[in-house]
Amino acid sequence: MQSPSRRAFLVGRRPERSPWETFLMRLRRAAQGAVHEFSTEAGSARLVPGHMQDVYHARSLCAEYGVTLALDGMPSSERLDESPVLWVEPGVAMSRCERLGPDDSRWFVQPGCMIGTLEQAGLPQFRDQPPHLTVAAWLADRQGCDWDCGDTAASGLVHALVLLADGTQANLGAFGVDNHKPLDNARVQGMIPRLFELASAPAADRLRADDLWNGRYRLDALRPASGATINLAHLLLGHGGALGWVEWLVFDERDGRPAERDYERRYGTRPGIDAADEETDLAVRALFDPDGVFPERGQRF
Numbered sequence: 013m014q015s016p017s018r019r020a021f022l023v024g025r026r027p028e029r030s031p032w033e034t035f036l037m038r039l040r041r042a043a044q045g046a047v048h049e050f051s052t053e054a055g056s057a058r059l060v061p062g063h064m065q066d067v068y069h070a071r072s073l074c075a076e077y078g079v080t081l082a083l084d085g086m087p088s089s090e091r092l093d094e095s096p097v098l099w100v101e102p103g104v105a106m107s108r109c110e111r112l113g114p115d116d117s118r119w120f121v122q123p124g125c126m127i128g129t130l131e132q133a134g135l136p137q138f139r140d141q142p143p144h145l146t147v148a149a150w151l152a153d154r155q156g157c158d159w160d161c162g163d164t165a166a167s168g169l170v171h172a173l174v175l176l177a178d179g180t181q182a183n184l185g186a187f188g189v190d191n192h193k194p195l196d197n198a199r200v201q202g203m204i205p206r207l208f209e210l211a212s213a214p215a216a217d218r219l220r221a222d223d224l225w226n227g228r229y230r231l232d233a234l235r236p237a238s239g240a241t242i243n244l245a246h247l248l249l250g251h252g253g254a255l256g257w258v259e260w261l262v263f264d265e266r267d268g269r270p271a272e273r274d275y276e277r278r279y280g281t282r283p284g285i286d287a288a289d290e291e292t293d294l295a296v297r298a299l300f301d302p303d304g305v306f307p308e309r310g311q312r313f
Contacts, residue, residue, distance in 0.1 A: 032096050035077040039098070042069040045105065055096035058084060060103040067100060067257055071179060074098055075305050083253030086149040087142075087156070088312045097307075100257070102148050109133065117266045118170060123148035123258045130263075137168045137268030148258050154250035154311055157230075159271045160223045162237040164230055164246035168268025172245040174256040177305035182256070184245040200244070203299045207247070211235055215292045227289060228252060228309075229296040247296075252310030255300040 029037065032055035040047050044062030061067050074081040082092055084101035102124030109125040112118045119135065127150050128143025141156060150156050151169075159166050171185040180199040187204075210216060211234035219227040233246030248255060297308070 031077050032079075035073055035079055035096070039070060039073055042066070042073075045103070052093065054094060055079070056092075056099070057097075058099045058101060060101050060105075062105050064106070064259060067175065067259075068179070070098060070100060071175060071177070071257065071305065075177065075179075075303065080307055081257070081305055082307050083148060083152055083257070083310065085146055086152045086253055086310065087145070088153075089253075090307060090309055090312055092307060102146050107146075112262070117264050119263045119265065121147055121261045121263060123260070135168065135263055135265045135268055137166065137263070137270055139270045141270070147261065151248055151258060151261070152251055152253045152310060154228070154252065154313065157249035157271060158224070159249070161220050161225045161232045162235060162240070164233045164249055165236060165240045165243065165267055166269045166271070167246065167249055168263045168265065169243070169245050169249070169261060170264050170267075171262040172248055173259040173261075174248065175259055176256045177301040177303055181259070184247065185243060187242045187244050204244075206299055207231070207244075207296070208234055210292060210295055213292070215289065219289055219292065227296075228293040229255065231292070231296065252307070254297055254306050254308065254310045256306065 036047070036049060036057060039059065043059060043066045045066050046060045048058045050056040050058070059066065059070055071081055073079070078096070080092060080095060080097040082089070082097050082099050084099035102122070104124060106122045106124035107126070108120065108122045109129055110120055112120055119133070121130065123146060125147045126143060127138050127141045127145045127147060130147065131138040131141065131143065141150060145153070157167060171183070174182045174184060176182055176199065178199070180197070182197055182200045184200070211231040216231050219225060220232070225232045229251055230247055230249045233249070234242055236242055248258065
């Protein structure tokens, strides 16, 4: 019988796996869904989850191996070529869309549900939006969710369950005198005072121009129009996939209406985000994702 050392001498030692190869091997072992690797120098792959557990495993492995977890299918995504990245595409296994009750105006929606499906269901906020986008990609798209300052309630978004970078599940929804649901989560509870500080600071006022919001993250949702309720879920509107992974959403068909499509007003002469404004955006992102599991900048604008 040959000794292990002699066998190793005869057949040669296996080369050690790189961190990226080990990451990919462990992901494939854990995931029920499909994993496809791209040929890039830094390392790139796509995961189409077969179950939400796949996303939990992916987040944990991304945090362990320093891999960016990015939302796939979003318009104008950053290339993210300089470091290893896992693109996660919510597919048919995460595409439920159903009314909460026979006479209920609210809809439970999973991230892989297509915008065309929601428009056909009669939710007005999705009218004339790209039907091929998943609702997760639409929610992350700054242009698709570009309501005027303080008017984020027009999204019809009522509630969101979000997986944060540290593995915490955050319930984001209405927040006020009669609704303290977000405070049930200690992680969110710690974030709320700082978010309100940022929303009330002079820097946030500079991000308003001609009633438009020019920041990457919708702090104006914490200063809604008169009569509207503060809703922490609205912070996710146009977030570029940089704040967390959306597990499910609730929309109200009574409240929704499409964002204005006046491109000249909104994008023709609109100022870009300067260095001072960037500090506010970075502060918001640091509250949600201090360790950089999600992309620092998910979209190119």
